[in-house]
Amino acid sequence: MGVLHAFSYDFMLRALAEVALMGVVCGLLGVLVVLRGLTYSGESLSHALVPGAAIALIAGLPVIAGALVGGVLAAVAIAVLLRRPDVGEDAAVSVVVTGSFAAGVVIVATRGTPRDLESILFGSVLSVDGRDLWVGLASALVVTAIVVTLGRRLVLVAFDRAFADSLGMRSGLLDALLLVALAAALTVALRGVGTLLVLALLVAPAAAARALTRRVWAMLIVAPVLAFASGVIGLELSYHVGVAAGPAICLVALGLFAVAATGTWLRALAGSRLRASGMVAR
Amino acid sequence: MSGSNEHGGTGAALAPLLAVRDLTVERGGRIVVEDATFSVGPGELVAVVGPNGAGKSSLFSALLGLIPSSGSVELAGAFAYVPQHGPSQLSFPVTAFDVALMGAYRRVGLLRRAGREERARALQALERVGLADRARSPFGELSGGQRQRVLLARALVQQGSVLLLDEPLSGVDAVSEEAIFVALAAERSEGRSALIATHDLAFARGRCTQALLLNRRVHSSGLPKEALTSVTLRAAYGERLVVLEDLGLIDEGSHHHEGEHGHEHAHEHGRDDHDHGQHGHAH
Numbered sequence: 300m301g302v303l304h305a306f307s308y309d310f311m312l313r314a315l316a317e318v319a320l321m322g323v324v325c326g327l328l329g330v331l332v333v334l335r336g337l338t339y340s341g342e343s344l345s346h347a348l349v350p351g352a353a354i355a356l357i358a359g360l361p362v363i364a365g366a367l368v369g370g371v372l373a374a375v376a377i378a379v380l381l382r383r384p385d386v387g388e389d390a391a392v393s394v395v396v397t398g399s400f401a402a403g404v405v406i407v408a409t410r411g412t413p414r415d416l417e418s419i420l421f422g423s424v425l426s427v428d429g430r431d432l433w434v435g436l437a438s439a440l441v442v443t444a445i446v447v448t449l450g451r452r453l454v455l456v457a458f459d460r461a462f463a464d465s466l467g468m469r470s471g472l473l474d475a476l477l478l479v480a481l482a483a484a485l486t487v488a489l490r491g492v493g494t495l496l497v498l499a500l501l502v503a504p505a506a507a508a509r510a511l512t513r514r515v516w517a518m519l520i521v522a523p524v525l526a527f528a529s530g531v532i533g534l535e536l537s538y539h540v541g542v543a544a545g546p547a548i549c550l551v552a553l554g555l556f557a558v559a560a561t562g563t564w565l566r567a568l569a570g571s572r573l574r575a576s577g578m579v580a581r
Numbered sequence: 582m583s584g585s586n587e588h589g590g591t592g593a594a595l596a597p598l599l600a601v602r603d604l605t606v607e608r609g610g611r612i613v614v615e616d617a618t619f620s621v622g623p624g625e626l627v628a629v630v631g632p633n634g635a636g637k638s639s640l641f642s643a644l645l646g647l648i649p650s651s652g653s654v655e656l657a658g659a660f661a662y663v664p665q666h667g668p669s670q671l672s673f674p675v676t677a678f679d680v681a682l683m684g685a686y687r688r689v690g691l692l693r694r695a696g697r698e699e700r701a702r703a704l705q706a707l708e709r710v711g712l713a714d715r716a717r718s719p720f721g722e723l724s725g726g727q728r729q730r731v732l733l734a735r736a737l738v739q740q741g742s743v744l745l746l747d748e749p750l751s752g753v754d755a756v757s758e759e760a761i762f763v764a765l766a767a768e769r770s771e772g773r774s775a776l777i778a779t780h781d782l783a784f785a786r787g788r789c790t791q792a793l794l795l796n797r798r799v800h801s802s803g804l805p806k807e808a809l810t811s812v813t814l815r816a817a818y819g820e821r822l823v824v825l826e827d828l829g830l831i832d833e834g835s836h837h838h839e840g841e842h843g844h845e846h847a848h849e850h851g852r853d854d855h856d857h858g859q860h861g862h863a864h
Contacts, residue, residue, distance in 0.1 A: 458669075
């Protein structure tokens with residue numbers, strides 16, 4: 300059976316389903332977040348999932364559902380603060396995030412086990428259960444629906460906000476929807492890679508897609524594929540080499556980005572050499 | 582244009598495309614445009630001239646309905662728009678053609694791909710601004726002037742009756758300025774008109790059919806050579822202004838440099854109604 304041997308176990312199949320869901324949502328949202336320049340908000344929002352997840356953990360509810368509620372609330376708070384020019388983007392986000400992250404860690408540290416905290420921060424893709432997958436699937440459907448119906452508007456707002464406003468688009472509302480979709484995507488990835496590592500899976504595939512393609516629609520196809528591939532390769536590494544799955548997935552995503560960026564750079568370098576030597580007419 | 586130009590304006594005989602009456606705009610508790618009244622006929626090119634902060638962008642935003650205003654705006658057709666500050670990141674993965682096609686957004690709608698007709702229209706608009714051969718170029722790889730022309734093409738694809746161009750000539754070289762003028766001339770020959778906010782007095786005087794001298798209120802309006810004289814300009818800009826008649830440039834900025842006292846004599850004339858405090862705030 301070779302490399303596919305790992306997926307003959309149920310827990311590995313559930314992990315595979317988790318990285319598929321995670322790959323699609325993080326890949327799609329990552330493109331929009333990178334184009335809109337909201338990477339920092341993405342990182343912050345991932346930290347803001349912690350208190351919701353912690354409360355759910357203590358109350359015996361699904362961790363992923365608690366994280367989703369906390370994330371959506373934080374997304375709305377960030378969107379509201381983004382509209383206040385006197386607060387400023389970075390300051391607004393920091394205030395929401397650091398506070399909620401600290402609260403979450405305090406809750407888990409006092410009421411949970413070290414293992415609970417580790418699972419929230421770094422994920423535990425190999426212990427994903429059916430309930431996690433259902434919530435993940437629902438979140439993934441919401442994210443995909445938002446991207447399919449509003450993607451064109453989100454891209455237009457990201458490209459030229461003043462022009463989008465002149466067409467009657469409500470850019471503030473679109474920002475809020477993007478952040479809510481982002482919260483949902485981060486929630487899907489919570490079980491997979493955890494809140495501290497998820498940024499890698501959000502940004503690296505999108506950045507690699509940016510290096511490999513020249514059009515937005517192409518990025519929206521390439522990024523989810525790369526994110527999913529990172530998940531599968533990361534799981535294989537984890538199974539065969541015995542490294543922690545979450546970090547392995549993120550390292551693969553970063554590795555793919557490094558390869559894409561280096562390849563593009565070398566190609567550009569070769570292109571300019573050829574043009575300089577007159578071998579290519581332009 | 583109403584008022585001073587009832588005899589001479591090119592558009593005065595025809596019903597106006599745009600009639601603005603007593604438009605007042607308040608921003609952050611401050612009145613930035615006060616009682617602006619003017620009208621624009623078909624085929625006109627109207628220069629909107631005034632110092633930074635005079636309310637040119639606010640006037641356009643209010644016309645587009647982006648910020649609240651009082652007064653009346655009657656428009657036959659729709660506006661098309663080129664914002665003052667263009668796209669935020671140049672690395673955005675779009676081609677010149679993609680950007681032009683964004684002008685068709687309202688007609689294309691949410692889910693459908695732009696049809697053949699809209700794509701042809703986008704190509705035609707790029708052709709009109711002289712960039713048909715750069716349609717497939719990444720937007721960020723074009724020169725500043727070419728990017729401005731692509732943004733104009735996007736506005737042409739909107740198919741509005743009145744174009745609002747917010748300082749499209751700033752930082753644009755002579756080739757692109759000429760291309761922009763030629764494209765606008767073609768649009769005007771088809772009955773559309775344009776308002777163009779600009780600091781380029783030579784362009785306003787030499788190439789526009791009307792001028793609107795704005796500094797919160799409309800200081801003068803009418804034929805450019807009558808509306809933009811050294812007297813009216815000084816009234817609108819205050820004594821800080823030196824009009825270089827030959828070059829047609831408004832040399833406002835040089836007076837803000839410290840240690841450059843050439844302007845001091847202007848104050849001898851004793852007009853005290855402008856705000857000396859602005860001097861300190863400018864830098």
